[in-house]
Each structure stands twice: as structure tokens, then as C-alpha cells.
Amino acid sequence: xxxxxxxxxxxxxxxxxxxxxxxxxxxxxxxxxxxxxxxxxxxxxxxxxxxxxxxxxxxxxxxxxxxxxxxxxxxxxxxxxxxxxxxxxxxxxxxxxxxxxxxxxxxxxxxxxxxxxxxxxxxxxxxxxxxxxxxxxxxxxxxxxxxxxxxxxxxxxxxxxxxxxxxxxxxxxxxxxxxxxxxxxxxxxxxxxxxxxxxxxxxxxxxxxxxxxxxxxxxxxxxxxxxxx
Amino acid sequence: xxxxxxxxxxxxxxxxxxxxxxxxxxxxxxxxxxxxxxxxxxxxxxxxxxxxxxxxxxxxxxxxxxxxxxxxxxxxxxxxxxxxxxxxxxxxxxxxxxxxxxxxxxxxxxxxxxxxxxxxxxxxxxxxxxxxxxxxxxxxxxxxxxxxxxxxxxxxxxxxxxxxxxxxxxxxxxxxxxxxxxxxxxxxxxxxxxxxxxxxxxxxxxxxxxxxxxxxxxxxxxxx
Numbered sequence: 001x002x003x004x005x006x007x008x009x010x011x012x013x014x015x016x017x018x019x020x021x022x023x024x025x026x027x028x029x030x031x032x033x034x035x036x037x038x039x040x041x042x043x044x045x046x047x048x049x050x051x052x053x054x055x056x057x058x059x060x061x062x063x064x065x066x067x068x069x070x071x072x073x074x075x076x077x078x079x080x081x082x083x084x085x086x087x088x089x090x091x092x093x094x095x096x097x098x099x100x101x102x103x104x105x106x107x108x109x110x111x112x113x114x115x116x117x118x119x120x121x122x123x124x125x126x127x128x129x130x131x132x133x134x135x136x137x138x139x140x141x142x143x144x145x146x147x148x149x150x151x152x153x154x155x156x157x158x159x160x161x162x163x164x165x166x167x168x169x170x171x172x173x174x175x176x177x178x179x180x181x182x183x184x185x186x187x188x189x190x191x192x193x194x195x196x197x198x199x200x201x202x203x204x205x206x207x208x209x210x211x212x213x214x215x216x217x218x219x220x221x222x223x224x225x226x227x228x229x
Numbered sequence: 230x231x232x233x234x235x236x237x238x239x240x241x242x243x244x245x246x247x248x249x250x251x252x253x254x255x256x257x258x259x260x261x262x263x264x265x266x267x268x269x270x271x272x273x274x275x276x277x278x279x280x281x282x283x284x285x286x287x288x289x290x291x292x293x294x295x296x297x298x299x300x301x302x303x304x305x306x307x308x309x310x311x312x313x314x315x316x317x318x319x320x321x322x323x324x325x326x327x328x329x330x331x332x333x334x335x336x337x338x339x340x341x342x343x344x345x346x347x348x349x350x351x352x353x354x355x356x357x358x359x360x361x362x363x364x365x366x367x368x369x370x371x372x373x374x375x376x377x378x379x380x381x382x383x384x385x386x387x388x389x390x391x392x393x394x395x396x397x398x399x400x401x402x403x404x405x406x407x408x409x410x411x412x413x414x415x416x417x418x419x420x421x422x423x424x425x426x427x428x429x430x431x432x433x434x435x436x437x438x439x440x441x442x443x444x445x446x447x448x449x450x451x452x453x
Contacts, residue, residue, distance in 0.1 A: 018251045018374075019373050020250060104259075111262075111285060122282065131255035176445070179442050205423060205427040210339075211287055211424050212288075212339045214420060215416075219329065219333050223405070223406050
């Protein structure tokens with residue numbers, strides 16, 4: 001295992017989306033990631049010429065797809081070119097569900113819970129939970145992809161939904177824990193305000209609407225209630 | 230003096246907002262972290278943490294799935310944190326009112342920030358087109374750096390604009406409602422819990438939610 005390539009790849013992964021555009025998506029970042037994983041100048045040029053097209057996947061899992069692609073490329077460049085879209089789309093959906101739908105909200109809720117309990121390290125809990133987890137995934141992705149190729153990507157794609165499901169179960173429990181201090185732990189009568197807001201936000205979000213107008217509306221209502229009171 | 234603080238906050242805001250999607254995405258730009266960091270840097274960690282805890286879950290359900298650009302929760306957090314820190318320094322008698330106004334500006338910033346984000350990504354198109362024909366890796370690194378710069382400028386401008394609006398609105402703080410901290414917490418937290426519940430709570434998981442509530446309720450009653 002080339003540790004230099006691993007280190008360069010990790011840095012390239014951190015900047016994968018720096019020039020994200022609707023046309024090329026993560027293209028430039030992905031090309032630089034491939035260049036970082038190349039063994040020599042010749043391989044770098046060859047990788048860059050073959051994969052010069054738009055690219056998009058979940059960026060936390062991009063290490064798996066890029067390193068697996070480089071490994072397959074070393075064995076059969078034409079085959080590697082064919083499997084690239086499949087590798088990326090496989091990890092895109094799974095990664096988005098795990099990191100955006102499960103892990104980030106979970107650690108966000110955990111930090112809020114810690115904050116409500118008055119723990120001053122609540123923000124660092126979020127960073128330790130989510131930040132460390134995403135960094136470890138990136139490094140592991142590069143390592144495993146370079147070692148095992150596309151078979152590793154398939155195994156990861158099979159495991160990710162199970163992990164996501166576990167986090168969602170823990171998230172449901174956490175929401176239960178948060179409901180008591182979050183909706184009822186206020187001054188007298190404030191819960192009469194919180195409970196309908198909670199229900200309305202649930203229905204509102206279930207309809208895929210942005211919470212911003214609802215938040216503004218509730219602030220205006222609070223102003224009105226305070227003025228009347 | 231206020232101009233220097235505003236500029237410093239906008240720069241810190243711009244750097245924090247790089248974490249939205251351009252660098253790392255470790256969560257530094259999430260409200261609970263960014264507001265706490267702003268509080269730490271500008272002298273009131275507790276208030277920063279309070280604002281962050283309030284806002285963290287409001288946009289929890291808005292997800293950047295695929296190529297979708299969701300409302301900008303990160304800008305909302307940075308704007309709210311910056312405004313409250315400005316008020317703490319320049320209108321210390323009206324911090325509660327400032328938090329109320331900061332929440333309103335944060336809601337607007339989440340919408341405007343989302344549009345600015347789309348504009349930023351459209352601007353990056355020219356980097357991609359140039360990158361397609363770049364022969365040297367050094368050139369690609371340059372385009373990446375330019376992309377970073379555009380995102381930094383976007384974050385700086387969004388924070389600076391809302392900070393300036395806040396400074397302009399400072400004289401009206403005395404007319405805003407002076408809500409207690411628990412009242413201030415109740416508004417975003419109840420909406421945030423509703424948003425987060427959409428992600429985790431399904432019909433089959435209601436027993437888990439009930440279990441969590443029962444455990445916490447028992448602890449709460451025992452503690453009282």
C-alpha cells in the first residue's frame with residue numbers, strides 16, 4: 001500500500017467538491033483525486049484522459065469508488081471505464097441516505113440534547129461524532145478500494161443501508177428523549193405553544209416544504225401574542 | 230469599531246461556510262458548531278451555544294440529496310450567531326430582542342443563502358468547461374482554488390449583508406418582544422423537532438419514541 005497516495009488521496013477527498021457545478025458536478029475534484037492516487041506521471045495522464053467527464057457520488061464515499069476504479073484500471077482500463085458510472089451511482093444513493101438522512105441529523109439531535117442538558121461540550125460532541133466518522137470513512141474508503149477493488153464497493157453498498165437503519169432507530173429513540181425537555185420542559189403554558197408547532201412542522205416537512213416560512217410565521221405569531229399579552 | 234467587527238465576523242462566516250460543501254464538510258458550518266465557535270471567538274460562548282442549539286434542528290430535514298440544493302441552514306446559523314454577537318457588544322441591554330431578530334434574519338438568510346448557493350454553482354460552470362481542456366494537473370488545482378475562492382466570497386457576502394441589515398435594524402430592537410430564553414427556545418426547537426421527526430419517526434418506530442419519552446419523563450420527574 002502506497003502511504004503517500006493514501007495521504008494525497010485523503011487531502012484530495014477533502015477538496016472534492018470545491019468547484020462543484022451543475023454541469024460537471026464533482027468533476028475537477030474527482031480528476032484530482034484520481035491524479036493523487038496514480039502511481040506515476042504516465043498513469044496519471046492516462047487516468048485523466050480516460051475519465052475526463054462529469055462525475056458525481058456521495059463525497060464521503062467517493063474514496064471507495066475512486067480507489068476501486070484506479071485498481072480496476074490497472075488491471076483493465078476499458079473495463080474500468082465501463083464500471084465507473086455504476087460504482088458512482090451505487091454509492092451516491094446509499095451514501096446520501098446514510099450521511100444526510102441518518103448520521104448528520106442524528107448527531108445534530110444528540111448535540112441539541114446535550115445542549116438542553118446544559119453540557120458545554122455539545123458542539124464538540126457533534127464534531128467528534130459526525131466529523132470523525134466522515135474522516136474515518138474517507139480514509140477507510142481509499143484504503144479498502146485500493147486493496148480490494150470493485151468487490152469491496154459492492155460489499156460496502158450492501159452494508160450501508162443496514163448501518164443507516166440502525167442510526168435511524170437510534171434517532172427515533174433520541175427524538176423520544178428530546179420531546180420531553182424540548183416540548184414540555186419550558187415555562188408554564190409554553191408547551192401549549194410548542195406542541196402544535198411540533199405537529200405542524202411535522203406535517204409541513206412531510207410535504208417536503210422548506211421550514212423557513214413556517215419559522216418566520218411562528219416568530220411573527222410570537223410577536224403578536226407577546227404584544228397582545 | 231462596529232465595521233471592523235462586522236468585517237471580522239463576515240470573514241469568519243465565509244470560512245465557516247466553506248464547510249457547507251466546498252471543504253471537508255465535517256460539520257463546522259452546522260448551527261450548533263458555528264454559533265458556538267462565533268461565541269467563542271467574539272466573547273460569549275454560552276449565548277452562541279444557545280442560539281446554535283435553538284437553530285440546529287430547524288432545517289434538519291432539508292437534505293442535499295443528489296444535485297438538489299436545500300435551504301441554507303449553514304448560512305442561517307452563521308448569520309444568527311454573528312448578529313447576536315454584534316448585539317452583545319453594541320446593544321448589550323437588548324440581547325433577548327436581538328436573538329428574536331437574529332432568528333427572523335436567519336430564516337430569510339436560509340432562503341437567500343440557498344439562491345446564492347445556486348448562483349455559486351452556476352458560476353463554477355466556467356471552471357468545469359476550462360478544466361475539460363486543461364492538460365496540466367497544476368491548472369486543475371488552480372480551478373479548484375478558484376472554486377474555493379468563489380465559495381468563500383459567497384459566504385463572506387451573505388454574512389456581511391445580513392450583518393449590515395442587523396446593524397441598520399439595531400435601533401428598533403427596543404420595540405421587539407423581550408422573550409425569555411425558554412420562550413425563545415420553544416419556537417425553533419418545536420419546529421426543529423417536527424422537522425427531525427420526519428426523518429426518524431415512522432409508524433413502526435412510534436414505540437421507540439414512546440420509550441425515549443417515558444425514560445426522559447421519568448428522569449425529569451425524578452430530578453424535580
